Amino acid sequence: MQIKESSDVYDVIIVGSGAGGGMATKQLADAGLKVAVVEAGPYFDPADPKTMTQLKWPYESPRRGANTDRVFGEWDMAYGGWEIEGEPYTHEEGTEFDWYRSHMLGGRTNHWGRISLRFGPHDFKGKDKDGLGDNWPISYDDVKPYYDKVDKLIGVFGTNEGRPNDPDGFFLPPPKPRLHELFYIQGAKKTGIPVIPSRLSMLTKKINNDRGVCFYCGQCSRSCSVYADFSAGSCLIFPAQKNGGQVKIFVNSVVREVTTDEEGKATGVSYISKDDRKEYKLKAKVVVLAASACSSARILLNSKSKQHPNGLGNSSDVVGKYLHDSTGSSRAGFIPGLMNRKPSYNEDGVGGMHVYTPWWGDNTKLDFPRGYHIEVWGGMGMPNYGFGFNPNDFNKFFGLSVGGYGEGLRNDVKKYYGSVIGFGGRGEPVARKDNYCEIDPTTVDQFGIPVLKFNYKWSDFEKKQARHMQQTFEELIHNMGGEPLGDTPTKEQDYGLEAPGRIIHEVGTTRMGDDPKTSVTNKYQQLHDAKNVFIVDAGPFVSQGDKNCTWTILALSWRASDYIIEQLKQQNI
Amino acid sequence: MDRRKSIQTMILGAGAGAAGLALHGCNTDGSTQTEEAIAKSTETYFGRTPEELERLAKLNAEQLFNAHEMETISALSTVILPPKEPHGGPIEAGVPEFIEFMGKDVPKLQTTLLGGLMWLDHKSNTEYGTEFKAATLEQQKAILDPIAFHDMEVPLDQQALEIQFFYLMRGLTLTGYYTSKVGIADLGYKGNQPNVWDGVPEDVLAQHGMAYDPEWIAKCVDQSQRGVIAEWDEKGNLLT
Numbered sequence: 001m002q003i004k005e006s007s008d009v010y011d012v013i014i015v016g017s018g019a020g021g022g023m024a025t026k027q028l029a030d031a032g033l034k035v036a037v038v039e040a041g042p043y044f045d046p047a048d049p050k051t052m053t054q055l056k057w058p059y060e061s062p063r064r065g066a067n068t069d070r071v072f073g074e075w076d077m078a079y080g081g082w083e084i085e086g087e088p089y090t091h092e093e094g095t096e097f098d099w100y101r102s103h104m105l106g107g108r109t110n111h112w113g114r115i116s117l118r119f120g121p122h123d124f125k126g127k128d129k130d131g132l133g134d135n136w137p138i139s140y141d142d143v144k145p146y147y148d149k150v151d152k153l154i155g156v157f158g159t160n161e162g163r164p165n166d167p168d169g170f171f172l173p174p175p176k177p178r179l180h181e182l183f184y185i186q187g188a189k190k191t192g193i194p195v196i197p198s199r200l201s202m203l204t205k206k207i208n209n210d211r212g213v214c215f216y217c218g219q220c221s222r223s224c225s226v227y228a229d230f231s232a233g234s235c236l237i238f239p240a241q242k243n244g245g246q247v248k249i250f251v252n253s254v255v256r257e258v259t260t261d262e263e264g265k266a267t268g269v270s271y272i273s274k275d276d277r278k279e280y281k282l283k284a285k286v287v288v289l290a291a292s293a294c295s296s297a298r299i300l301l302n303s304k305s306k307q308h309p310n311g312l313g314n315s316s317d318v319v320g321k322y323l324h325d326s327t328g329s330s331r332a333g334f335i336p337g338l339m340n341r342k343p344s345y346n347e348d349g350v351g352g353m354h355v356y357t358p359w360w361g362d363n364t365k366l367d368f369p370r371g372y373h374i375e376v377w378g379g380m381g382m383p384n385y386g387f388g389f390n391p392n393d394f395n396k397f398f399g400l401s402v403g404g405y406g407e408g409l410r411n412d413v414k415k416y417y418g419s420v421i422g423f424g425g426r427g428e429p430v431a432r433k434d435n436y437c438e439i440d441p442t443t444v445d446q447f448g449i450p451v452l453k454f455n456y457k458w459s460d461f462e463k464k465q466a467r468h469m470q471q472t473f474e475e476l477i478h479n480m481g482g483e484p485l486g487d488t489p490t491k492e493q494d495y496g497l498e499a500p501g502r503i504i505h506e507v508g509t510t511r512m513g514d515d516p517k518t519s520v521t522n523k524y525q526q527l528h529d530a531k532n533v534f535i536v537d538a539g540p541f542v543s544q545g546d547k548n549c550t551w552t553i554l555a556l557s558w559r560a561s562d563y564i565i566e567q568l569k570q571q572n573i
Numbered sequence: 574m575d576r577r578k579s580i581q582t583m584i585l586g587a588g589a590g591a592a593g594l595a596l597h598g599c600n601t602d603g604s605t606q607t608e609e610a611i612a613k614s615t616e617t618y619f620g621r622t623p624e625e626l627e628r629l630a631k632l633n634a635e636q637l638f639n640a641h642e643m644e645t646i647s648a649l650s651t652v653i654l655p656p657k658e659p660h661g662g663p664i665e666a667g668v669p670e671f672i673e674f675m676g677k678d679v680p681k682l683q684t685t686l687l688g689g690l691m692w693l694d695h696k697s698n699t700e701y702g703t704e705f706k707a708a709t710l711e712q713q714k715a716i717l718d719p720i721a722f723h724d725m726e727v728p729l730d731q732q733a734l735e736i737q738f739f740y741l742m743r744g745l746t747l748t749g750y751y752t753s754k755v756g757i758a759d760l761g762y763k764g765n766q767p768n769v770w771d772g773v774p775e776d777v778l779a780q781h782g783m784a785y786d787p788e789w790i791a792k793c794v795d796q797s798q799r800g801v802i803a804e805w806d807e808k809g810n811l812l813t
Contacts, residue, residue: 042622053620055765058752059667060619062629062674065752069625079622152805159792160809170809173794176772182783197792204794205813206802213799215767342777343761349770382765383757388747396725403722405653405743410759413751417760 003270003279010036010248010284012564013269015255015299018107019550020536020557021290022232023150027561028288029245033568036282037237038250038271040291041079041103044110046223046234053077054222058384065384073384077223078102078111082501086446090453097323097437097454098501099294105251106233107292108504109550110223113352114230115375116156116201116551118147120165123428123545130369132430132461136542137514137523140167146555154230154554155207157350158199165545166196166358172205174198174354175216178347180338180378180421181355187480188357193374193472198356201230201551210239218381220351229351250282256449257303257312258287258533264307266533272447286532286564286573290557293539294323294437297509298452300520301439311439313527318520319510321436323456326505326544327372327427329466329496332485333477334394338378338419347379359546361468368464372427372546374472380418388413397483420485423476425469428546429462431508435500456500466497505549510539524563525556532573536560637676637683641706642690643669648706649693650746652713657759663746666753672745682741689738696735769796 011033014021021037029035044051053075058064065074071081080102089099102108121140126133144167151170160168174197177185188195202214202224211234212226220229227234241247252274259267259281268283289296297320303312311319359371392412395402440453470488477484489496500506513519516528525540527533536557538549567573621629638646646669656662663669676686693716697705701712708716720739723732729740750756772793778784804812 051620051622055767056619057754057757057765059754062633062671063678064671064749066675066678068678069628075620155803157794168809170805171811172803173811174792175770176785176790176793179773179777179781179783182773182778182785183781185786185789186783197789205799208802216770217765217767337781342780343763345774345777346763346766346768347770347773348764348768380762380764382762383748383751383760385752386748388751389744391743391747401722402725403740403743405717405721407655407657409654409743409747410657413747414760 003281005281006283008283010034010268010282011568012036012286012288013038013282013284014288014290015269016040016107016290016292016295016537017105017237017249018232018290018292018537019109019553020538021288022106022109022236023554023557024288024290024536024561025245025247026236026240027558028564029240029247030243031561031565032246033565034246036248036250036284038253038255038269038282039103039105039107040254040274041105041107041251043249043251044079044105044223044233045238046077046110046227046231047225052222052225054219054225055217058382063385066386072111072221075219075222075384076111077221078108079104087451088443088445089451090440090443092453092455095455095457096499096501097325097456098499099452099454099506100501100504101292101295105237105249106223106231109230109232111221112550113375113548114200114202114220115352115356115548116158116199116230117373117545117547118167118169118555119143119545119547119552120167122165123543123547126370126428126430126543130363132369134431134511134513134542137512137519142523143552143555143559146559147551149558150551150554154201154235155203155211156199156201156551157197157204159197161196163196163358169199171199172203172207175204175350177354178349178379179341180335180418181353181376183335183337183480184376184421184476185355187476190479191472191475193357193360195355195357198353200350200352202350203228204350210242211235214350216346216349218348218351253280254447254449255291255299256447257299258289260303260305260307260312260530262307264305264530266312266530272449277447286534286568288560288564289533289535289539290537292537293506293509293541294452296535296537296539297437298439298449300510302450308529313510313520313529313533315529316517316520318518320438320452321433322431322508322511322542323435323437323454323506324429324431324508324544325500326503326546326548327429327458327462327465328424328498328503329469329489330422330424330498331470331473331477331496332420332422333473333480333482334397334416334485335419335421335477335480335482336397337481338421340415341380341418343380343417348382349379353377366468368461368468369430370428370461370465370546372425372465372469374469375424375426376421377424378418378421392416394419421477421480421482423473425466425473426503426505426546426548427462427465427469428544430459431511431543432459437509454501458494458497458500463491463494463497466495470495505538505544507538507541507544507549510535511542512540513542525560526563534560534564632674632677635677636673638673638687638690641704642687643673645690645693645704645706646672646742648713649742650749652710652717653743653746654750660759661755663750665755666750668746668749668753671749672742675745685734685738685741688734689742692735692738769799771796
């Protein structure tokens with residue numbers, strides 16, 4: 001089989017079209033560069049009626065929204081999951097990592113929670129605080145101007161609270177709290193922990209003439225057809241095209257490797273087309289990887305050549321190392337004060353919480369080094385598969401019998417509708433060199449590309465943090481006059497700590513640094529080993545605070561794009 | 574308000590107001606047609622990928638329950654949740670068809686469902702000399718009473734098959750009903766349509782002994798200004 005080579009030479013090839021790739025596309029195309037975006041999945045536009053799930057009713061699905069086909073339920077807008085047929089990954093025995101992938105234009109930005117938190121000054125300098133992990137080679141001040149620009153370009157609601165490690169920004173106004181959130185605010189006050197309006201990238205107010213304003217269906221996970229939430233396609237790639245940018249999108253194209261020349265510089269990429277299962281080559285002056293932390297690491301490790309025998313950018317042997325996901329532990333509670341609700345109004349709100357708790361603790365007085373924030377859910381949501389399955393389980397809290405049948409079940413369902421509140425703790429792990437992914441030489445995917453093998457274990461730091469989450473949740477539920485559901489997760493259950501990868505914030509596999517021996521990229525996300533290769537996903541993160549990583553991916557991708565433009569102008573690359 | 578109308582009003586008119594509000598990036602001129610198409614798509618598709626459609630077609634071509642079993646499911650689900658005016662019951666909600674589909678979609682449910690239905694007829698025949706679906710309501714209740722309340726202290730999978738079966742059938746009946754058009758109406762859920770959220774109504778706050786903190790509310794969105802483009806001063810204070 002002959003590899004088909006296009007004679008076009010692009011200024012930049014961008015691999016992946018999620019947050020990092022989308023932002024690079026927008027910035028580089030706006031600067032007049034000729035850009036090729038290579039995406040493993042199909043084209044996707046949230047406004048296309050054929051693929052749209054927004055405002056669908058459960059009865060439009062024969063399985064009533066159950067998660068048999070899509071792991072987050074029938075309506076979730078991600079094509080992929082933790083397991084993808086024909087695209088396996090493996091594990092070192094006795095370790096675990098669940099790898100979530102979404103192959104489509106816009107990637108995981110089409111379904112994510114839009115929790116858009118800046119990293120604070122301490123989050124870039126964790127080692128200075130507790131001696132663990134490493135500092136970033138950059139500080140909050142380096143990134144602040146880009147966070148500001150991202151806020152204004154994309155839109156995020158929230159409030160300026162003047163908190164030292166939860167920086168202020170340029171916020172749209174937040175929505176008012178829902179009823180269960182008022183209960184939460186009261187419970188948190190009693191517990192002595194802060195609550196502030198959440199910070200989500202949804203347009204509660206108009207931001208430009210191209211995007212609609214939120215109409216409060218609560219379905220951002222379905223990707224907004226009027227572009228009122230942030231998705232990389234609708235907010236970055238389409239606007240770049242509309243702006244007259246030279247953007248060529250290659251969909252269903254799985255990148256195998258970055259190709260290099262005699263001097264070790266990148267010449268482009270080779271990819272396999274899912275449509276005809278043939279291999280193609282594209283050429284460019286610059287290659288930008290944005291395929292996700294683990295996918296970009298995989299591409300680098302698979303890009304072996306005479307000049308880069310250990311994989312591209314891997315002379316340090318650091319590619320794939322320091323992989324880390326957020327910690328997560330969850331709990332729900334039954335709140336009698338929320339019983340017998342009047343469903344007289346629509347409280348769908350935005351697609352996520354209207355309030356949250358940022359980290360409040362002093363880790364020098366705790367038995368774990370890093371913090372976590374608390375996400376809150378509840379309310380009178382739309383029924384989907386599973387609703388009413390246990391119509392009167394909460395009778396047990398009143399000494400009444402559970403189960404039965406007959407007309408009374410209708411009353412039970414209504415009595416308890418909206419009376420549950422749930423918490424998700426999302427915390428910062430400590431990045432470690434011995435948590436990593438590498439190439440498994442024994443296994444390939446259906447495209448013949450060697451797959452990743454994961455080796456990841458939580459340490460006591462993360463487990464103790466999860467224990468603290470559970471203690472806090474129980475206290476909160478108690479202070480809301482409620483009863484925690486289920487038993488307290490035990491030490492043997494790691495206190496409910498989710499397996500690594502489950503929170504889908506994997507970062508760190510191509511970390512940045514000043515020393516080429518201990519890092520993969522420099523502080524501009526440029527490979528130490530190949531000047532015309534950049535990484536703009538979360539791979540270059542040294543750590544991730546307890547903040548969801550997307551807003552920082554966007555800010556750093558913009559910063560790296562500015563650097564690429566500058567370097568091209570100066571003919572340095 | 575008619576559903577399609579309400580989407581149009583929301584997207585094209587209410588709140589946003591400004592003429593020429595372009596909601597679909599590249600498609601500004603054709604926006605009326607686009608809204609029509611979106612509204613109409615609700616009736617035509619439910620956003621499946623080609624692979625998902627293929628799997629649906631395959632499942633739909635299979636048959637899990639025979640006619641007698643479907644009738645038994647109908648009879649049982651109606652005892653579990655009797656119909657009530659004006660929002661009907663399991664039959665109006667399509668519960669038997671939904672249970673048939675779930676049995677195919679999640680094969681591990683099949684043995685419990687098929688075995689449980691056989692148990693039901695065996696019990697009815699033994700006790701009353703008739704199949705469950707033909708038994709009187711009193712007889713049906715007499716069969717169900719001993720299996721309808723499972724022991725909360727013992728894991729379900731360690732209890733008798735007929736108890737597991739009833740638990741599963743009750744769950745599927747209730748979830749099938751409340752995810753249907755009639756069930757959602759019975760529940761009174763008001764969402765899944767464009768609207769403008771402006772807080773919990775006063776009477777609901779009063780009912781639950783809650784109140785908004787004026788300081789908090791002062792930071793929240795002024796919905797009368799939602800259609801005005803955001804501008805800030807250099808410190809991040811919203812000016813519009």
